[in-house]
Amino acid sequence: MSQRHPRITVTAEVIIEVTDAGALEQAVLDDVDATPFDAQPGHSEADARAEARQDVQGDPVGAVAWIANAEDMIPDFPGITVVGSTQRVADTEGDNEPDERPDFAKLFPLCNCGSGDCAACSEFQLTPRTAAVLWAVAQILADQAYDDVIEHGDDLVNDEGAWVLFGEYPHITWQQDAVWRRQAARAFDDLTADLDAGRWPRPTCPGEEMAFHLLLRNARDAQEDGWGMRPDELAVLPEHADDYDWDTAYEVLLQDDDILQLFDAQVDGIEDPDSDQNRFMRMGDYRPAAWFRPFSNATPRDGRRPFRR
Structure with a gap:
């Protein structure tokens, strides 16, 4: 390594x-x-x-x-x-x-009734503050991905340090072209669009799954270090005990962490649905060509949606 x-x-x-x-x-x-x-x-x-x-x-x-x-x-x-x-x-x-920032308090209303039989209070709530951090960081990561496309195009990722974002992707993606990378950049925008609409950002394909893993990791750092969304901007949003509960968000918003297996060199080839390890784990197709095909249990995105950059 x-x-x-x-x-x-x-x-x-x-x-x-x-x-x-x-x-x-x-x-x-x-x-x-x-x-x-x-x-x-x-x-x-x-x-x-x-x-x-x-x-x-x-x-x-x-x-x-x-x-x-x-x-x-x-x-x-x-x-x-x-x-x-x-x-x-x-x-x-x-x-x-007009303020271009969504009204997170309205889009993600909180329940604080405290009733023991209230489903909202007894389960994880995606709070306005958590949603705001995710929204801000997703746009930053999308910009970094588009910057990589503009700077490097179809170049092979052979030096992680020369890339803003795609050096953080699994090695099996490092030979993909600019079109593939632009789709990967749009995956962050798709998650942002979910938040803009007041929806929980649930990945619909492997590309969005990878984007969401990076988003959660960076959102934790952003909230702790005060970047992405400034502390004073977050302070005006309603406070809740579920604020910045990134571990629970990881468990609730992601179906699984299968895609992280692609970082493990010891299971090389596991992305292929015909491999024994893939079949044993019931992963499905994680070859780069399949990264933007929707999961069988997910609603596909509108194929007519544009690229932001």
Whole structure:
């Protein structure tokens, strides 16, 4: 087994006030003109530069997005390597803009009656605070997956440290192409959509099952370390004894942990439904080509749903 190095997520928020939009735009356009571009097949360098200029002209958000680089906040120190980053540049102006964040208290109402014969109180409740953390972290992981697709495309995962997310997937997936990886990224968005609709995020296929394992693991870290959803944002949501009960969420929301067998080199080939070990465990088909086929007991997702990125 290769040595696993600790990974640390740094979350920061920078608010910029544009004091001279014209000066900003001209400075950024000058920088665009001075930047060499790697043209995609069928496009020239001039085409790529013109597209970048279009994103900047008349749009302060686009101008700031051009100069913003999350990786610049980490100095070059020995013993660390920046393996990836994700960032979002958006206009925070206007208190009249509708809040895009779901009303978790309304979507996941709590029962606190305490009655001994109340089914809701006697069983696990997916609380607003737990749902909020899952919702926020699922979007972060989706962005990391899409970033990997954009950065690496069909490349083989042969260096875990060069990938933001897909280096965390089982080795049997490391040869998959960009289309497969984009479906894996959408699995996180599908779980987010469940939460947006007030549904418990139950995986419907192996791809979502893998996504949910990573989601729960990262949600625990996010809640403990205060990233993804800020503590002050969580504090305004109703409190409940089931808040952040990740172990019970694992047991309730997942059918099983069969997919974790794919990380065990001693059971190589167990993903094949015709293997003896697979049949003994009644796992089913966990070969990468089958990862986005719905489980027999799950309602399939709408095949017409788009990719976010």
